Amino acid sequence: MEEKTSRVYKWLKGGKAYPFKVDLFLTNKCNLNCVFCNYPKKKPVKELDKKTIMSIAEESGRLGVKIIGILGGEPFTRKDVVIEFMAEIKKNGISGSIVTNGMLIDTEDIKKIIGMKWDLIRFSLDGSNSSIHDSLRGYKGSFDRVINVINHFNKLKEEFHANFPTIEINTVLCKKNLEDIENIIRLAHSLDIKRIYFLPMIEFVKGTNHLKIKKDDAKLVLNEIEKAEKIANTLGVSSNLDKIKQDYVFIKSNAIDA
């Protein structure tokens, strides 16, 4: 935090202060078709070429950037560059995080990610079972696939005596999985995951209004979150549930109308 504050202070004083963190959206393509997501419905944008992407890691290192976050779309649809870019980030002394649905990661990728000591990988997981997760992610078998990839990471990390990458979960919270929060936390614990980040669903896509958590759901929301928090505390899984509770998930999820 001190480092961030001093950069902002320097900038306010008219000096040159380079970013602490850079987020790079590698692509807007995705191999899934999640019901609440507008990415698959967008026209593909012109993507940066490999040379430019690689130069971002080098330049960021030179400028003192501390963290690069890789986002999408699905970053692993850019198989031509994603792993090399991650390695270049690490080579330049920068911490890296990536968000993925996990579907396109194979054993070779996992070995390379562990080998380069990548810092953080966040998997999207929207339910504790295939019925909930697959229906929200729009792809049969996506639950089994992501769980297999996480298990594979854990197995290989153990085999290589590696502490990295840290594995976390992102969950898009909506009506369909609201009563599943507790089970998602139990599942995370069984996968040796210590942190879950919940994001309230925003209605970007027409026809998803029925999934939105609304004001009328307040009692149920608070009840489910409080139950889940107790389990999370017992199991040692941290989350942002407390913050969501305070912000009232239904206010945020209604902030944008399609």
Ligand code: SF4
């Ligand atoms: S995996 Fe991510 S980018 Fe792809 S459709 Fe789902 S939410 Fe959108």
